[in-house]
Amino acid sequence: MTTQAEVIHEEDKEKESEKHDVAIISPDNEIEAYENRALDLRSVLGIALAFTYEACILSFIVPVVIPLTINADIGPSTQIAWVAQAWTVGGAVTQTVAGRCSDIFGRRNFFIAGNLLGLVGTIVASRADKVNQVIAGTALMGVAGGIQQIAYAAANEIVPRKHRGSAIAFMNVFALPGSAFGSVIAYAIVADLNWRWTFYIGAIANGWAFLLIAIFYWPPGFVGLHPGKTRFQQFKELDFFGLVLFGGGLTCFLLGISWGGNPYPWTSAHVLAPLILGAVTLIVAFPLWEIYSPDNLAKLFPPGVMKNVRGFSLPLVAILISGMSLQSLQILWPQQVQYLFTQVPRTIGWYSLAFNLAATIGIVVSGTMFGVVKRTNWQFFVATLLQTTFIGAMASVNENTPARAIVLVAFASFWVSAAQVIGVLLVQFGVEDKDIGAATG
Missing domain, CATH: 1.20.1250.20 (MFS general substrate transporter like domains)
Incomplete structure (x- = not known):
């Protein structure tokens, strides 16, 4: 049952909307309006x-x-x-x-x-x-x-x-x-x-x-x-340690790829060492750190x-x-x-x-x-x-x-x-x- 207070409240909302010539919308409607707006x-x-x-x-x-x-x-x-x-x-x-x-x-x-x-x-x-x-x-x-x-x-x-x-x-x-x-x-x-x-x-x-x-x-x-x-x-x-793991691992991996064939053979230690170290860091160490490191980071x-x-x-x-x-x-x-x-x-x-x-x-x-x-x-x-x-x-x-x-x-x-x-x-x-x-x- 609609009470008198609710009726008065609805009337106040309608007057406020007419006063400003804009509809009163909920936050959800605001998001929908934003997403559906034209490109201005x-x-x-x-x-x-x-x-x-x-x-x-x-x-x-x-x-x-x-x-x-x-x-x-x-x-x-x-x-x-x-x-x-x-x-x-x-x-x-x-x-x-x-x-x-x-x-x-x-x-x-x-x-x-x-x-x-x-x-x-x-x-x-x-x-x-x-x-x-x-x-x-x-x-x-x-x-x-x-x-x-x-x-x-x-x-x-x-x-x-x-x-x-x-x-x-x-x-x-x-x-x-x-x-x-x-x-x-x-x-x-x-x-x-x-x-x-x-x-x-x-x-x-x-x-x-x-x-x-x-x-x-x-x-x-x-x-x-x-x-x-x-x-x-x-x-x-x-997460500074995570930044070092990611940046260092990716750098090592890319260096290994870049050195392969020129100036070093693909089978040389100059290529394999950074390639393997970088891959292990990116694929194993970094994800494990991201999963198990403190949540406040x-x-x-x-x-x-x-x-x-x-x-x-x-x-x-x-x-x-x-x-x-x-x-x-x-x-x-x-x-x-x-x-x-x-x-x-x-x-x-x-x-x-x-x-x-x-x-x-x-x-x-x-x-x-x-x-x-x-x-x-x-x-x-x-x-x-x-x-x-x-x-x-x-x-x-x-x-x-x-x-x-x-x-x-x-x-x-x-x-x-x-x-x-x-x-x-x-x-x-x-x-x-x-x-x-x-x-x-």
Whole structure:
């Protein structure tokens, strides 16, 4: 039975709603309204301001395709492959750590630091007169790139969940100059100027990214994320031992892979020791620590995340394997073109479009279709199946089959990138929103 007090209360609510011309809604309705809202100018601007992502891509893709040109000028050095590998190692280790720490402390200062570090790295590499100095610069750029790539998480925090795939697609359209045409730009620069300008362009991009983030990007900071707790209190709760296990294990593992074949044989102790040590640390020691370490620590992988095998762990393993293929294509294809097909700089640049442009299209298409084609598990299966097929088919390429090489590299790049994007989106949906940085990293 409705009491008189309840009737009066309902009448007061109706008057209050009419007074403000807005419906009184519950927290659940607020969440539903937020998730179903249209993409407004603020959302689009928030994604576009991830120019940080373009700075990361432009800084890496443009110079990484011309290692032989750099080596011919300030070398020769047997360590020239580390111009690209130093970036990969630095980025791989930093991205996960930065993602988790930015979940805890807020992302703004991390992006500012990443853009500044990218600026410093590009300047160091651009002024180098020895290959080792270029490697030092790209190592700094890699650390910066690991932070800058958290832009995926930052963008997907801004938009409704159903638009996350479209957000990633939009970011890569925005990053089109570097991601798709970076190789063409690089060899055009080499033909008309010199290789140092490939790093100058990255410095300019990082400088602009720093300014845009500093002026426009104001997400919730530490106080908003952890009211009533000081930064020092939160800092003391960080899982430093877990960070050392993960960072050290991954670094050892990647060093072992990088040294294999060149400069050391795969069976040598120089390769096997870091490879085995890194694998045991990552596969055994680190997970055991994450499971049995004290619960009051802010762990690198939050409790419960790794237990979501179907929604997080399995896609993560697939992303890891797919990422190896992506990096191999990106680093080895330009060198393969120079060794097998042509030495003409501009022509090498156009050959490299087979990877860069196809990979960008793969990201844009898969991101856009993720929310349209509902069976995301089948999308992931098809992408991983086709990437395996086309990468395997590349074994049939030789110096007499340039057309076949271009076609196979293009299709392999498309599907490897598609698998990466779909995997990242699945992992993001497999965790709570407060852990999206750790999942993306």
